[in-house]
Structures are given as C-alpha cells and as structure tokens.
Amino acid sequence: MNEFLDWFVRTLASAYVVYTLVGVGNAIIERSGVLNLGIDGLFMLSASLAYTYAIQMSSLIQTGFLAVGISLLLTAATTALLYSLFMVLNTVLPISQGAIGLSFMFVGYGLAAIVGNIGRLIFSLQRVRIEYISITHVSAVFIYLTTILAVLLAYLLLYKYKLGVLIRAVGEDPRLVSQIGVNVTYVRLLSGLLGGAFIGLGGALFTLWRVGGWSQGQGLNHGWLAYAVSIAGWRFPPLVALVSIFFSAAYVLLPHLQSLGMPIEVSTAAPYITSIVLMVVVSTLHRKSRLLADPKSLGRSFYREEQV
Amino acid sequence: MVRKLGKIPGGKVRRLEMVFSSTQPALRVTGVTKRFPGVLALDRVSLDLYSGEIHSLLGENGSGKSTLAKVIAGIYVPDEGSIEVLGKPLKPVSPADAINHGIFYLPQSPNLIDKLTVTENVLLTLRSYGVMSKVKEVKGLVIREAQNIGSPIDPEAEVGKLSYTQKQVVELMKASLLGTRILLVDEVTTYLPRSVREKFYEYLNRLKSEGKAVLLITHKIPEAIEVADRITVMRSGKVVKTLERKEFDIDLIRKLMFENNGLSAYTAEGLSVEHITKDEKAVIRLEDVWATDESGNYALRGVRISVRPREILGIVGISGSGQRELSEVLIGLRSVERGRYYLDGVDVTNKGSKVVRAAGVGFVSEVPLYYSLSGDLSLTENMALVIRDGGLFLSLKSLSAKTREIMEKYGIVAASPKTQAKVLSGGNVMRFVIARELEFARKALIALNPTRSLDERSVLSFISTLKKRVRRDGLSVVYISESLDEVLQVSDVIAVINNGKIMGVYDRRTVEREVLEKLMVM
Numbered sequence: 020m021n022e023f024l025d026w027f028v029r030t031l032a033s034a035y036v037v038y039t040l041v042g043v044g045n046a047i048i049e050r051s052g053v054l055n056l057g058i059d060g061l062f063m064l065s066a067s068l069a070y071t072y073a074i075q076m077s078s079l080i081q082t083g084f085l086a087v088g089i090s091l092l093l094t095a096a097t098t099a100l101l102y103s104l105f106m107v108l109n110t111v112l113p114i115s116q117g118a119i120g121l122s123f124m125f126v127g128y129g130l131a132a133i134v135g136n137i138g139r140l141i142f143s144l145q146r147v148r149i150e151y152i153s154i155t156h157v158s159a160v161f162i163y164l165t166t167i168l169a170v171l172l173a174y175l176l177l178y179k180y181k182l183g184v185l186i187r188a189v190g191e192d193p194r195l196v197s198q199i200g201v202n203v204t205y206v207r208l209l210s211g212l213l214g215g216a217f218i219g220l221g222g223a224l225f226t227l228w229r230v231g232g233w234s235q236g237q238g239l240n241h242g243w244l245a246y247a248v249s250i251a252g253w254r255f256p257p258l259v260a261l262v263s264i265f266f267s268a269a270y271v272l273l274p275h276l277q278s279l280g281m282p283i284e285v286s287t288a289a290p291y292i293t294s295i296v297l298m299v300v301v302s303t304l305h306r307k308s309r310l311l312a313d314p315k316s317l318g319r320s321f322y323r324e325e326q327v
Numbered sequence: 328m329v330r331k332l333g334k335i336p337g338g339k340v341r342r343l344e345m346v347f348s349s350t351q352p353a354l355r356v357t358g359v360t361k362r363f364p365g366v367l368a369l370d371r372v373s374l375d376l377y378s379g380e381i382h383s384l385l386g387e388n389g390s391g392k393s394t395l396a397k398v399i400a401g402i403y404v405p406d407e408g409s410i411e412v413l414g415k416p417l418k419p420v421s422p423a424d425a426i427n428h429g430i431f432y433l434p435q436s437p438n439l440i441d442k443l444t445v446t447e448n449v450l451l452t453l454r455s456y457g458v459m460s461k462v463k464e465v466k467g468l469v470i471r472e473a474q475n476i477g478s479p480i481d482p483e484a485e486v487g488k489l490s491y492t493q494k495q496v497v498e499l500m501k502a503s504l505l506g507t508r509i510l511l512v513d514e515v516t517t518y519l520p521r522s523v524r525e526k527f528y529e530y531l532n533r534l535k536s537e538g539k540a541v542l543l544i545t546h547k548i549p550e551a552i553e554v555a556d557r558i559t560v561m562r563s564g565k566v567v568k569t570l571e572r573k574e575f576d577i578d579l580i581r582k583l584m585f586e587n588n589g590l591s592a593y594t595a596e597g598l599s600v601e602h603i604t605k606d607e608k609a610v611i612r613l614e615d616v617w618a619t620d621e622s623g624n625y626a627l628r629g630v631r632i633s634v635r636p637r638e639i640l641g642i643v644g645i646s647g648s649g650q651r652e653l654s655e656v657l658i659g660l661r662s663v664e665r666g667r668y669y670l671d672g673v674d675v676t677n678k679g680s681k682v683v684r685a686a687g688v689g690f691v692s693e694v695p696l697y698y699s700l701s702g703d704l705s706l707t708e709n710m711a712l713v714i715r716d717g718g719l720f721l722s723l724k725s726l727s728a729k730t731r732e733i734m735e736k737y738g739i740v741a742a743s744p745k746t747q748a749k750v751l752s753g754g755n756v757m758r759f760v761i762a763r764e765l766e767f768a769r770k771a772l773i774a775l776n777p778t779r780s781l782d783e784r785s786v787l788s789f790i791s792t793l794k795k796r797v798r799r800d801g802l803s804v805v806y807i808s809e810s811l812d813e814v815l816q817v818s819d820v821i822a823v824i825n826n827g828k829i830m831g832v833y834d835r836r837t838v839e840r841e842v843l844e845k846l847m848v849m
Contacts, residue, residue, distance in 0.1 A: 182458040184447045188440045198402055199438050199452050199501075200423035209458065309442045309485055312622040 028159040033229035035267040036166045037221045039260050041245035043173045044217025046254035048102065050177060051210040052190035053109045054318040055246070056120025058218070060127020061101060062242030065222025067131040069094040070233035071138030073149045073226075078141070083150025091223045098219025099212045106211030109320075110193075110204045116318050128239070135233050151231040152224075162228065166260075169217065173256040176213065178310070186210045190314030193321040203321060221245065240291075244270055247294035251301040253311040262301070269293045351414055353378040353540040354399065354430075354509050359408030361394055366752070368394040370564040371408070376509065381531055381541045383555035385548065387584055391564040392544045396511045399542075400432035401425035412509070426454070429508035431501070433515055436646045437494040441487030442622075445469060445497055448486055452501045472500045476530060487624075491645045491848045492523050499530065510534060513544045520844045528554050548580050560584055608672060609633035610771055610803040611657065616666035618656050626652035628827040629666070632805070634771070634820075637797055639804040641818025641835075643811050645847055649827035650807045654775040657805060658690040659683035660698075671770065684713070689768030693776035695760040702749030706730050706741060706759060709748055713767050737762040738788075757781055761789055765796060771803040772796075778813060790817055811843060823847055 041062060048055045072093045076086035109119050141147075152158055177183035185206045188196045193203045225241065226233055248266045252259030273289035352375040361369040369391050376382050384392045397403045399410060401422045410417045412428045425432070439448050449472075450456060450465050469482040478496045486494065495515055502510055512531070516524050531541050531554065545551055551558050552575050559569040560583040567583045611634040620626040626649045634640045644650055655661035656668065659680035668676045670686050684690075692698040700709050707727045714726065730744035739758050741751055748756060758781070764772060772793070778786045794817075796802045807824075808814050814821055821838060823830040823846040830846040 179462055180458070181450055181456055181460045181462065184443065184450055184462060185458065188443060188447075188451055191440045191442055195438050195440065196451065198422050198432075200421070200426045200454065201451060202423070309487070312442060315442075315622070 029229075030271050031267060032159055032163065033224070034271050035263055036162055037225045037229055037241070038245045038248045038267050038270070039166055039263040040169065040221035040224070041218050041242065042249035042252060042259040042263055043170055043256045044214040044219075044221065045246055045249040046252070046256055046259055047173060047177065047186070047210055047214035047217065048106070049249070049254055049317060050183075050190050050314055051106070051186045051207050052193060052314050052316040052319070052321070053106055053207060053210075054116045054120055055214075056117060057105055057123030057127060058246050059240065059242030060124035060131070061098060061105070061215075062127075062218060062222050062225075062245065063131040063238040064101070064127040064134065065094050065098045065219045066226045066238035067135035067138070067233065068097055068219075069223035069226040070149075070237075071134050071141070073151075074138045074141045074145075074147060077149050078145045078147040083148070084152075087150055087152060087227055091220065091227065094223035095216045095219035098222065099215035102215025102218065103208045103211035105215075106207040107204055110207050113320060115320055131238070132235065135235065135237070138233065149227075152228040158228075162224070169220075170256050170260045173213075173217065177256065182209060182213075187314070190316060193316055244290060244294060247298050251294075251298050253301075254314075255311055258311075262297075266294065266297065269297075352376055352411075353413060354542075355411040355414075356395070356399065357409050357411070359395070359398055359405045359410070361398055361403055361405050368564050369398065369405070372561075372564070372566050374559055374566065374569075376540045376542055378508070378538050378540050379535055380556045381535055381543055381554055383551035383558045384542055384544045384561060385546065385551045385558050385580065385584065386561035387546055390561040390584075392546075392561055393513055394564075395561070396432060396513050396542065396544055399425065399509075400430060400511060402432070423454075426452075426505060429506060430511065431505055431507035431509070432511045433495070433498050433502060433513060435514040437491075437498050439486045439494055439497060441485070443486060444482065445480055445484050445486060445489075446482040448497060449501055449504065453504060468504065469500065472503055475503070476500060477526070492519060495519075495527075507539065509540045509542070511542045511544070514546070516543075516545065516550060520848055521841060523848065524550075548577055548584070551580075552577065609635055609669070610671055611805060612669040613656070614667045614669070616656060616668065617664045618652055618661055619664060620652055626827050627656065630656075630824075630827070630829055632822060632829060632832070634803040634805055636801040636803055638820060639794075639797060639806055639818045641814035641821045642805065642807045642824050642829075643814040643821060643843060643847065644809065644824035646809050648824045648847075650775060650809070650824060652827075653824065654690070654692065654773050654805075654807055657683075657773045658688065687767075687769030687771070689764035689772040691761050691764045691772065691774045691777045693779045695756050696749065699760045699764070700748045700756065703747060705745045705747055706734070707744040709759075710763060713763060733759075733762045733766060738785075754781055754785060758785060758789075765792060768796070768802060769800075771805070773805050773807075775807045776809060777806075778808070778810075786813075793817070811840065811847070815840065815843075825849060 041058070045055050045058055069090055072090035073087055076090050077083060080086040080089070105119070105123055109116050112119065177186065185201060186209070188201070189203050189206045197203045222238065225238055230237065244266070248263045249259055251266065252262045270290040273293060274286050276289065277283055277286040354376040356372060356374040358371045358373055359369055360367070360371055372391070372395055374395070384395065386392045394403065398405050401420065401424050404420060412430070417424070417428050422432070440451070443451070446462055446466050446469050449469050450460070450462060453465065456465065466482050473480045473496065476496055476499055478493070480489070480493055480496060486497065489497070516527055519527060531543070534541055543551070543555060556572055557569060558575065558580065560567040560580060562584060570580070611632070613630050613632050616627055616630045617625060618627040630653060632640060632642070642650065642653070652661055656663055659675070659678060659682065662677050666676075667674055670683065670688070675682055675686070690698065696702050701712070707723060707730045710726050710730050711721060711723065714721065727744045733739070734741060734744065737758050739762065740755050748759070751759065757777070761777065778789065781789065793804065797804060806814065806817050815835065818835050820832060821835055821843065822832045823843055825847060830849065833843070
C-alpha cells in the first residue's frame, strides 16, 4: 500500500500539480487576449532556471529545504517578468501574435539549455547537493493544498476582482476598452505577471519535485501538454483543475502501456494523441455560459493605428 | 468660479461640480484640423461650449461631427489646433486624459463589453477603484445610479442581453459616476423611439440645470431645434455657422447644411418600383432559420423572410441584432443550424457560397476587404475572382478592359486596373465592390450596410443604379442597414430585425416610422 502511495505521489500527483498550475497560468494569460504560443519554451526555461537557482542557492544557504523554497519563488518571479515582457511586446508591436509567440518559444528552448548548463558548471565547481523536495506524503499534501488554493485564488482574481474584469474585458475588445480610458498594455502586463508566476511555479516544481534533477531537454513538450489542459478546461481555473485530473492520468499512465506489449512508438505518442482527441471533443461541446466562451480578441494584434 | 467637492456616502467616486461665469467656456476648441489618408476630416474647426447649455452639432453624414467629438474625447489626436477646458489647455493624447478632465463621450453604439455584467462594465471605467477592488463594492452604486436616472437595471445582467435603450442607460450611469462635466452625445437619440427620446431629453435638461455642458451631435434638424440652446452647423469638415436659439429656422438650417452640395436633401424621388406582382414566386426564401455566432450563441432565431423578383426587402435594426449573421447565411458563408434556405425554389441550405454565388447572387458588405476583395491583388485580379466565363483560361486582357469600363462608369478613382485594391480609399474600395457585384448579380443582391463608407453623392448614385437593375432586370435585393432613413428610402417591403428575430414585415407605403423605431429597440 505504501509503495503504491509513493508511486502515486511521485508520478500522478506531481504531474497533476504541474499541469494544473501551468494550465491555470495559461488561462490567466489567454483570458487577456494574447495567444500564448511561447508556453513550451518558457516552461522549459523555468524548469532549467529552477535547477540553476537551486544549485546556486544551495551553495549559499546551508538549509537545503530553504534554498529550494527560495529557488521556487525566484523561478516564479523570473518567469513572471519574462511573461510580462511577452505580454507587453504582444500588445505594443504591430506584429502578429503568432510570430512573437513562436520567437519566445525558440528563445526559451535556447536559453533553457544555456541556463541549465550554467547550473551544471556551478555544480561541477562547487559540488553542492540540492535538497530536492522529498516525496513524503506530508510534502505532497502540502503542495496539493497549495495548488488548490492557487486555483481558487486565480478564480477569485479573475471573476470577483476588478483585475479580472479588466483582464477579461481586454481579452474581449482591447480597442473599445482603451477608448474608455483603460491602459491595455498595463492590464496585459499584470496578467503576464500573474499568469507567468503560475507557469514558473509549475516549471520549478517539475524540476525540483517531480523529476528531482535536470538533464538536457528537460520539460520539452510538457508546456504544450499543459496548454491542452488549459484549453480543454475552457480557460476557466476550476474546470482546468478538474480536467487536469483526466489529462494527467492519461499522460502518466499511457506510456506504461508499453509493458503490456504496445509498440514504444505508439505508447510515447499516446499522451499527445490523447490530448488532441480530448481537445477536439471538448471544443465541440456547446458553451452556454458567458464565463466559458473564448476571449473574442484572442490572437488578434492590437496597436493604436489611429493615434498617429 | 465656485468649486464644490462632495463625496457620496459609501462611495469612492468623486463628484466634482462647478459653476462658471458664463464668459468662460467649459470647452473651447480652436482651429482644430484632422486629416485621414486622402480626406480632410476637420478643417480649422472652432467651437465654444458653455456650462449649463445644450449645444447641438448638426450636419449630414460625413460632415465631421463625430470626428470632432472623437478629437475632444481623446480618441483621435488632432493634427493642428488646440483644446481648452475651463481656460486650461488640454492635450488629450488618450481617452483617459479626456475622462480625467470630466469629458465623457457617449457613442452611437455603446462602448460596452457584451460578455461582462452591468456592474463589471461600470467598474471598468471607474478609475478611483484599483485593480484589487471587489466587483461587489460597486453593485450598490450601480443600483442607486440606475434609480437616479430613472431606469432600474439588474446589476448582474449580462450586457449583451440588454436592449439598446438599456445599454445607453448603462453608458449614462458611467458618465454620471465619473463626475462628467462635459457630455458628448453622438447620434445616440437617432435610434430611440419617441417616448424614450423624450425621457432622454429630460435627463439632458437635468444635467444642464446642474451646470453641465452637453454637446448633442445629430443629423436631424427637428431634434436639434427641439432640445438645443445653440446650434452649430458643420459641412465638409468646416463649421458653417453657430446659431442662437432666436435664430433657429428650419429652412435656414437646411440651407446651411446642404448648400453647394447639389443635393436636394435625401429623397431620390421617382425611382420607386411601381408594381410588385403578388403571385410571383419568391426568389429568396428563408424558413425558420436558426444560426449561431462565433461564441455559439444564437444570432438568428427563427428568421422567416421572402423576396420576390423586382423587390427590395429592407431589413433594419440596431447594430448587432443579427444582421451580419443573416447576410452571411444568405450568401452561404454561415451554416444554418435549423430551418431551410430556398433560392428560386431550390433548397440551398448549407450548400456553401459557391453554390449560392453560382446561382447569380451578389454580395456587398460594409467591410469589403474582409468579404469581397483581396487587398494585395490588383483590381483586375479582384474582378477575376467572380467572373466565371472562360474558366481557368480567362483572358486578363479582356478583364482589364472590363475593369477600366467599370471604373469609368462608377467613377472609381484609381491609377489603373493594375492598382492594388488596398491602395484605394475606403469610399473607392466600396464603389468598386458595388460596381463588380452589381455587374455580377443576375438573380439577387445581398447588401449589408453598403453605404457606410460612402458620401451622400455616391449613396444616391448607388441607390439609383440599384433600383434601375431591380426595375430593368428583375433583381431581388435584401438590403440590410442600420439606418432607418435609408431603408425607408430604398425598400418596397421593410422588416425589422431585433435580437435575431424578425419583429414584423411591413409595406413601405403604409408603415409608420414610429412603429419601426419601436420594434428596433424593443
């Protein structure tokens, strides 16, 4: 029984936390009308950042668990800043969101490799040990509860506070909203900070908790998997947290079909195939509620052409 | 100058009320010029607006009234000229600047986000509430303000589900809560039925008695005379004259508005279609058609229309009542969820635009570069998109000649048929699409706000050509427009669309304007 619980926490529960946090972060970003095509690169970068921060912090601070905790927060903050830049560029440049998003994705991939290798270099010089977050049930329960609280926080901010009203309004019609005196760039910057922090936290937990180490290419494609979770949850935090259960289970369990005789090519591709199928199914469902509808201006570039 | 600062109990909104000596204008516009590519929209315009007055800005479509209002509201930045509020220069580079100076712009189509609630929409504009204020906090304020205006509204209602009148009430709430001193009202009353309009005037008069300044923009002379203290007439981007109340005279104003334009007001008399044969079979027939918009909500709810040969069916409604979706269904660009679409008795439901267009149906829309043209292609190539004779081997040379002929006939200003469509001015793009579709249509024409970017002269020439085609070639036309004047002028039969439903179908000769207006905003 204990073995099963260990396995469950190590694989399923940790996957759930990562995909949920990143999925909710993406919801906050895209509710403001910016297509988050940078997600995979920036997720991968945050996974590397967490590793390098943890190495550096562990060499500075003797208490290993404090060093890792600070690294989590630093990664979240750095990703939040990167995302605020991403959001500002997407708002002020007269360039398609597709081009900016993909640029960030590739830059993210590149920086992830550099940042991770810097971490390795520090490691080889200083030989510090990272106190990765253990998989004890206590830590799992704690992280779990924190995740649920984070989802709740995202929901409240998006739907009960002016911040969320602004984010959703900007996602609907940025031109109109700017005509009534709202600074669209500022609102999107805020949504980048908030959403970026969620994504950064997810990336950091991916490295410091789920994997417990870093290797070249770590985190690749997991940003996209989280993106699929986000879309399937209609960019509505509580629903994202709900569908994330099914997606995480599929992502984690399907590759195991190999041991039942499924060809490795199929079992490796299974999570992606599943996410495509699930997304198609979900997107055909009719959405009655205004809270679930897609942001009307998602992906459209906004710049004030009339103000010449 | 006396300054009163007051707080409403429980609210963070600052109310700023000022009483001025009548010599200093609340708003002074001096020599404002605004150019758009190819157009001089405002030509050294000057205007004084005093506190405690309702000042009407009168002029025909395209005379620059709205542009002036948008300059004052910070939506457009003027090329030249200055604006002063209470003697202090205001350089509005953004709408927020203007709002901070107590200027509120009330546009014809409400500046509201449909998917948000009334409270959320109001909260959006209140700058004294920071990003971490709760939506709940302003709910009470909204309820109180709605009562104050005299039109109770559910603060939790989704704005997209409100009527046009209710939406404008929400706008007025915003204006009032922002502590507005100068209210710019842009053609808001145009669509309101008489009873609602009177209530609105009452409200404006109340603002006036509170010492606020109102700039009422309209193209309707009687409205201006009825409610304004002073009238400024604009024509072709210039101020023609400002009249005091004792100088008001309908003939004088009409002369000031239209003189030298060669237009005898609006009517294109003598072009009306004489006989509609009752027993002729419908060319276009929609039966109980339901269709959704992009977000999956029903934009059309059981639409039933039929158009006979030699008949123009005018469909009028407030912007966003389902017109765009209806036109897309008619040209085959939007799929129908329920109901049938017959073209000449043949079922073409969900057969796509290829089938519909092959049957000889033309389409003119308000956004030609979205529906009808490729901006990067030349005019000739854009002609080739619809002309089918010759198949893949059609001769560009003969098409080019045809394009040149059309350019001359319809007065399209372009360097040559080789010119890229996107280089043309908005009006010329529209004229080109109209020309092409009128030449192309053999059976029917679908028009969606076709005159939006046209000047008065082009509008008249379009309408008379359209009527000629209808009379001579038996074309059937579905003419969808937001302008009741235009629909009344063009149509044989008039239908009102509201919230995706056809509210009624009337004979042009017998229907009363008031009836249609009521149905539009119900």
